[in-house]
Amino acid sequence: MAMLRGRGYASVNYPTGMNLGGDPSQALIHSTTMGNFVVSLSSVDVGQGLKTVITQCAAETLGLPCENVIIDTADTDTGPHCMGTFASRGTHRVGNAVIMAAEEARQVMLEVAAEELEVDAADLEPDGTGYIRLKGAVEKKIHVSEVALAAHFKRGRTISGRGIFLKEKSDPVPETGEMDPDSCQAHACTVADVEVDDETGEVRVLELHNVYEIGRALNPAIATQQVEGGAWMGMSHALFETTEPYYPLRDHGPASFTEYLIPGPADIPVQESVFLERPAASGPYGAKGIGEMTANPPIAAIANAIFDACGVRVDTMPFTPERVLRGLDALRSGDRAAESTSS
Amino acid sequence: MASQVIALVVNDEEREFIAKPGTSLLSGLRDSLGLTAAKRGCAQGGCGACTVLVDGKAVLSCLLAVETINGATVRTLEGVAADGQLDEVQSAFLDGFATQCGFCTPGMIMAAEALLDRNPDPGEDEVAEAISGNHCRCTGYRPIMNAIVDAARRRREARAAAGAPARVSEEVA
Numbered sequence: 001m002a003m004l005r006g007r008g009y010a011s012v013n014y015p016t017g018m019n020l021g022g023d024p025s026q027a028l029i030h031s032t033t034m035g036n037f038v039v040s041l042s043s044v045d046v047g048q049g050l051k052t053v054i055t056q057c058a059a060e061t062l063g064l065p066c067e068n069v070i071i072d073t074a075d076t077d078t079g080p081h082c083m084g085t086f087a088s089r090g091t092h093r094v095g096n097a098v099i100m101a102a103e104e105a106r107q108v109m110l111e112v113a114a115e116e117l118e119v120d121a122a123d124l125e126p127d128g129t130g131y132i133r134l135k136g137a138v139e140k141k142i143h144v145s146e147v148a149l150a151a152h153f154k155r156g157r158t159i160s161g162r163g164i165f166l167k168e169k170s171d172p173v174p175e176t177g178e179m180d181p182d183s184c185q186a187h188a189c190t191v192a193d194v195e196v197d198d199e200t201g202e203v204r205v206l207e208l209h210n211v212y213e214i215g216r217a218l219n220p221a222i223a224t225q226q227v228e229g230g231a232w233m234g235m236s237h238a239l240f241e242t243t244e245p246y247y248p249l250r251d252h253g254p255a256s257f258t259e260y261l262i263p264g265p266a267d268i269p270v271q272e273s274v275f276l277e278r279p280a281a282s283g284p285y286g287a288k289g290i291g292e293m294t295a296n297p298p299i300a301a302i303a304n305a306i307f308d309a310c311g312v313r314v315d316t317m318p319f320t321p322e323r324v325l326r327g328l329d330a331l332r333s334g335d336r337a338a339e340s341t342s343s
Numbered sequence: 344m345a346s347q348v349i350a351l352v353v354n355d356e357e358r359e360f361i362a363k364p365g366t367s368l369l370s371g372l373r374d375s376l377g378l379t380a381a382k383r384g385c386a387q388g389g390c391g392a393c394t395v396l397v398d399g400k401a402v403l404s405c406l407l408a409v410e411t412i413n414g415a416t417v418r419t420l421e422g423v424a425a426d427g428q429l430d431e432v433q434s435a436f437l438d439g440f441a442t443q444c445g446f447c448t449p450g451m452i453m454a455a456e457a458l459l460d461r462n463p464d465p466g467e468d469e470v471a472e473a474i475s476g477n478h479c480r481c482t483g484y485r486p487i488m489n490a491i492v493d494a495a496r497r498r499r500e501a502r503a504a505a506g507a508p509a510r511v512s513e514e515v516a
Contacts, residue, residue: 046444047443047444047445047446047481048443048444049443221440222443225440225443225481225482225486228482228483228485229443229480229481229482229483231483232482232483232484233480259389262478264471264475264478264484265470265471265474265475265484265487265488266468266471266472266475268483268484268485268488271483271485
């Protein structure tokens with residue numbers, strides 16, 4: 001009896017968004033009296049970090065610090081329309097809409113600043129710290145809070161902007177099947193190192209090495225967390241999770257998502273994650289979606305690593321000790337027909 | 344059975360509230376005392392998001408009938424940075440980006456506080472065991488485990504520099 005080591009590899013191409021019957025998201029942005037910019041959305045942050053990334057997109061476009069951006073979202077009664085948080089679309093769709101809205105608001109901000117400074121708006125630029133400065137004469141400047149006050153109480157201007165990103169509906173060409181279903185595709189691969197106990201059938205994932213090409217990682221810390229948390233979920237799909245019973249009676253299996261087994265902190269592998277940044281033309285500052293794809297490649301990589309370790313070709317998730325042992329038994333008995341563990 | 348007055352020392356303050364029989368400590372904290380850091384996740388002891396300290400031990404507050412601990416000393420996440428200063432565990436979580444959506448974080452931090460008080464220098468296996476009752480669905484656990492090891496180091500160094508005993512509870516005793 002032995003602990004058998006193996007290495008497996010798998011890749012994924014993953015679409016950012018889908019075209020549905022047309023897939024839009026909208027954003028509205030306006031300045032408060034004190035020069036903070038409220039971004040109104042109905043897009044939902046379920047913990048993936050959308051509000052953080054949208055704050056970055058708005059601040060970058062306005063040329064202001066992130067502290068000047070307030071995200072007001074997830075009330076579909078009052079926010080402008082968003083199709084939702086799915087299909088790895090949030091950063092791409094909402095980011096593009098927010099950039100469009102922020103560009104319009106920035107133009108008004110510069111126009112009001114120009115009137116206050118008695119210069120041409122085209123000669124002004126925000127410096128990223130809260131001031132708007134005359135290009136080439138940096139001592140001539142005005143703070144965004146003064147611009148906002150002047151707009152509200154002196155000049156009767158709304159510093160605001162509207163944005164929408166629409167992925168138009170795309171029907172397949174009947175003759176060829178050709179269509180344009182997504183906005184761009186992200187690419188990734190994972191290499192898994194596993195250890196298989198040929199006595200118990202238990203599989204342990206030792207290491208996961210992830211490489212992701214996701215356009216631009218707008219927030220590298222969140223992107224890394226998404227890759228490694230997603231890889232953990234993939235490992236969980238591969239080895240642990242099922243709501244289907246292992247035994248004939250359904251009573252013996254977990255009946256809901258609160259009861260099934262998932263890997264805990266003692267089950268985690270060492271992970272290494274690398275990004276290749278090739279900005280996407282359609283993405284906000286080049287970003288592609290990264291949400292769903294991260295759970296995909298670890299599953300096939302682990303299956304391939306199990307094959308490399310012990311010769312068992314598992315094809316039904318999760319790769320439980322029982323399924324691995326059945327595969328090993330089949331190999332040992334030389335029963336090639338029963339080698340698949342799918343039965 | 345009638346409702347009864349429950350008296351607890353919560354985050355160093357004497358608090359009283361009326362509870363029906365079977366009321367969980369979590370419900371008492373959240374619904375009667377307005378302390379919402381401890382989260383109601385699964386409400387059946389499976390996720391650990393409701394973890395608080397009762398007399399220094401990490402417990403699942405959703406499973407604990409509050410009348411059975413009348414008079415106990417309770418610490419929640421609100422009591423960890425009561426003076427507005429993040430402690431070593433919180434700082435290490437922040438610096439190590441050991442949160443993502445944040446729902447598990449209060450329970451993780453309280454489980455870590457209990458661990459560091461009984462073991463100021465835990466190994467990775469001991470950290471894993473200490474948070475094995477706490478689910479995280481975002482991070483894959485690695486940043487959380489790293490943060491707890493880092494917090495232990497920060498606390499050992501801070502307490503050694505201050506000439507304090509390694510365990511916070513030894514000061515009280």
